[in-house]
Every structure is written in C-alpha cells, then in structure tokens.
Amino acid sequence: MERELALEVIRVTEMAALSAAQWMGRGKKNEADAAATTAMRMMFDTVSIKGTVVIGEGEMDEAPMLYIGEQVGSLQGPEVDVAVDPLEGTNIVARGLDNAISVLAIANKGHLLHAPDMYMEKLAVGPQLVGKVDINAPLEETVQAVASTLRKNLSELTVMMLDRDRHEQIVRTLRKVGVRIKFITDGDVAGAIAPAMPESGIDLFVGSGGAPEGVLAAAALKCLGGELQGRLMPGNAVEYQRCIEMGLQDPYKVLSMEDMIGRDDVIFAATGVTSGSFLQGVRYLPGDRAETHSLVMRAKTRTIRHIRTLHYLPSKPIVKVAAEGK
Numbered sequence: 001m002e003r004e005l006a007l008e009v010i011r012v013t014e015m016a017a018l019s020a021a022q023w024m025g026r027g028k029k030n031e032a033d034a035a036a037t038t039a040m041r042m043m044f045d046t047v048s049i050k051g052t053v054v055i056g057e058g059e060m061d062e063a064p065m066l067y068i069g070e071q072v073g074s075l076q077g078p079e080v081d082v083a084v085d086p087l088e089g090t091n092i093v094a095r096g097l098d099n100a101i102s103v104l105a106i107a108n109k110g111h112l113l114h115a116p117d118m119y120m121e122k123l124a125v126g127p128q129l130v131g132k133v134d135i136n137a138p139l140e141e142t143v144q145a146v147a148s149t150l151r152k153n154l155s156e157l158t159v160m161m162l163d164r165d166r167h168e169q170i171v172r173t174l175r176k177v178g179v180r181i182k183f184i185t186d187g188d189v190a191g192a193i194a195p196a197m198p199e200s201g202i203d204l205f206v207g208s209g210g211a212p213e214g215v216l217a218a219a220a221l222k223c224l225g226g227e228l229q230g231r232l233m234p235g236n237a238v239e240y241q242r243c244i245e246m247g248l249q250d251p252y253k254v255l256s257m258e259d260m261i262g263r264d265d266v267i268f269a270a271t272g273v274t275s276g277s278f279l280q281g282v283r284y285l286p287g288d289r290a291e292t293h294s295l296v297m298r299a300k301t302r303t304i305r306h307i308r309t310l311h312y313l314p315s316k317p318i319v320k321v322a323a324e325g326k
Contacts, residue, residue, distance in 0.1 A: 002078065003298065008047045009106060009269045010296045010307060016040040016086045016102035017271035017292055018311060019322035021282035024274060025096030032093045036086035036102055036273075039322035041065045041072070049073035054112045055083035055212040068114070081112035083216050089187040092274060099187040099276035104269055105219035111262030113215050113255070114246045119233040120211035120255075124192040125204060127225035135229040135254055139173045139206070146204055154178045160191050161207035170207055190276055192217035196226035200277045208233060218260040220268040223297035223304065230255040265300040288313045 019039035023032035037057055044051070051073040056066040066072070066084055073080075082104065087093060089100030105112065123135040123142070132149045133142050147154050155178050161167055163183035174181055182202065184191050188209035194202035211232055218228045232251050234240040243251035253259075271294040272279030280293035294307045313319060 003301070005049065005106065006267050006269070006296050006298050006305070009104060009267060010271070010294050012040055012043040012047060013102040013104060013269050013271040014292050014294060014309060014311070015043040015316070015318050017273045017282055018290060018316065018319045020087045020093055020100070020102065020273045022323045024093050027094050029090035029094035033087045033090045035322040037066055039318050040084060040086040040102065042318050042321070044072040045074060047073045048077035049106070050075050050077060050079045051082040051106070052109070053084060054081045054114050055215055057086070058117065079109040080106045081109055082106055083112055083212065083219065085189065085213065085216060087273065088189045088213065089273070092186050096274070097185060098274050099184060099190050100273040100281070101187070101190055101270045101276065101279060102273060103189055103216055105216050105266055107219070107261060107266040108264050111264050111266070113260045115211040115215045115260070116232070116239065116242045116246055118211055118235065118239050118242070119208045120214040121208045121231045121233055122188070122192060122214055122228060123206055124195055124217060124221060124228040125226055126196040130225070130227045135231060139170065140177055143174070143177055143179055143204070150203060152203070157203045158182055158201055159204045159206060160184060160194055160202045161205065162186070162188055162191065162209055164207070167207045187276070189213045189216050189220070190278070192228055193220045193224070194277055196221055196224035197278045215260045218257055219266045220297065222257055222261055222266055222299045223268050223302065225302065227257060228260070230260065265298065267296070267298050269296040270294065
C-alpha cells in the first residue's frame with residue numbers, strides 16, 4: 001500500500017468522530033452511530049482505493065451502509081480489505097463517558113479475517129510480552145508469566161477487561177492472585193490496544209468481546225509491535241455454521257495475528273470521539289471550530305503519528321448532513 005494512504009484515511013475517521021460527537025451525552029446511541037456511519041461512508045468516496053468492507057455494520061440486508069461486501073473508495077487505486085467501526089462505543093457516547101473512538105483498518109486485498117459478528121475470547125499484550133503468553137494456558141500461569149517478564153510483583157500488574165457478568169470467573173481468579181483490575185464499560189478495541197501503549201498503565205487485556213473488534217485491535221497491535229490471540233465463541237449451531245460459511249473450517253481454532261490480519265502491511269487509524277486513555281475527544285472551540293485528536297499507524301514502517309486537527313465546521317458539509325435530525 002502507498003504510504004500516502006495513511007494520511008488519506010485519517011480524514012475518514014475525523015469526519016465520523018466529528019459527526020458522532022454532536023450526540024455526546026444525549027442518550028441516543030443509534031443516532032450517534034448513524035451519524036458516524038453516514039459521515040464515514042461519504043468521506044470514503046474521496047479516498048483513492050478500491051476497497052471492500054470485510055468488517056462493517058452488518059450484512060447488506062441488516063445495515064443501510066458500510067455493510068460487509070460493500071465497495072468503498074473512489075474505486076481508483078489499490079485493491080484493499082477494509083475493516084470499520086464508525087463509532088466504537090455507542091453507549092459511551094450516549095452516556096457521555098470516556099473512550100469512544102471512530103476506527104478503521106486497511107490491508108491489501110485478501111488479508112483481513114472476515115470475522116463473524118459473535119464473541120471472541122481475547123488475550124492482548126504489548127511488545128515485551130509477545131511470544132511469552134498463551135491463551136490456552138490457565139490464567140494464573142499467564143499473569144505469573146507477565147509479572148516475571150515485566151519484572152513486577154503480581155500486586156503491581158493491572159489487567160483490563162470489559163465489565164460483564166460473563167467475566168465473573170476471570171475476576172475471581174485475578175482477585176485471588178492479587179492483581180489490579182481496570183474495568184471498561186464498552187470499547188474493547190481501545191481496551192485491547194492499551195497494553196501496547198506505555199502511558200495507559202495496562203499490562204494485559206483479557207476476556208471476551210466482539211470478534212470484529214478483535215481484528216481491528218490486532219491491526220493496531222501489529223503496528224505497535226504487540227500481540228492479540230483470539231478464539232471465536234459461537235454460541236449455537238447457527239453461529240457455528242456461520243463461521244464455516246465464512247471460511248473458518250475450525251471455528252474454535254486459536255487465531256494468531258497472522259490469521260486475523262495476514263503477514264503484509266496494514267494501516268490503522270482512529271480518532272477520539274470522547275476522551276480516553278490514548279486519544280482526546282472532540283473539543284468544541286469558539287468561532288465554529290472543533291479540534292480532533294487522531295492516531296494513524298502503519299505496520300510496515302512502525303510509524304505512529306498523533307494528529308491534532310482544527311476544523312472550521314461551516315466548511316464541513318459532511319458533518320452537517322450526517323447530523324441531520326439532531
């Protein structure tokens with residue numbers, strides 16, 4: 001992929017974030033998601049790619065836009081797979097909480113896993129722990145390995161996970177060994193990335209979350225030198241068959257980084273909607289301006305760019321269109 005593409009796609013997440021942020025704290029998650037999705041789709045038309053959405057807002061009959069299989073981009077440029085989450089954290093925005101982002105990943109055609117919309121068990125770590133942990137190992141052994149590698153006491157470790165009833169056994173195990181737990185209400189793309197961001201203070205991410213979000217997180221972690229191991233969790237025969245139909249012959253196989261994002265280059269871009277552990281949210285300023293904070297990374301070069309942008313809102317018709325009905 002061309003390196004200029006990294007700077008093109010950040011404009012896509014910026015417009016989605018600006019559109020979603022107008023719904024922050026209004027209690028309307030569907031409207032926030034629709035605004036972000038509309039803006040992202042419109043902005044993709046300006047990007048020089050022949051893109052196919054492999055992770056999106058659902059199937060064609062379930063989603064009006066950015067559905068799996070949809071063609072995006074100007075249709076002039078490299079053929080790429082596209083994974084998107086226009087608003088990761090719809091409940092977060094509706095409730096005015098932290099860590100909502102607009103996010104996407106792009107890889108050469110055929111490299112991104114077509115992850116079905118179901119739960120995935122995840123284990124995510126930063127660069128120092130790559131190859132040092134195993135999702136198949138008992139959790140007690142995993143945290144011991146993390147502590148040993150990082151040269152920390154168990155009491156100094158911080159593990160992040162979604163705050164869900166299904167994680168009750170994991171919580172009991174972690175409490176027993178004495179590590180700290182940091183819960184998040186939503187947004188497990190940002191959560192899984194956190195161990196690879198030194199400023200986050202997170203050593204390990206565990207638990208189950210959405211499988212599509214797992215692929216997006218894997219793309220980011222490849223750029224950051226980290227690792228995510230995953231395993232799909234089909235909940236019934238229909239979901240199991242769905243995995244087979246999407247080309248996953250063994251739905252319970254442990255998925256490596258290569259399984260999820262291939263060996264080739266990948267670009268990851270995210271813009272903060274509300275402030276979080278590594279991105280600031282949209283900030284409205286006098287004079288019809290707004291500031292966004294974005295992150296764009298490329299696996300091939302391990303380049304990480306933090307971009308702060310001042311937007312003059314009257315010149316952003318996409319934001320106005322996407323927010324109609326506010």
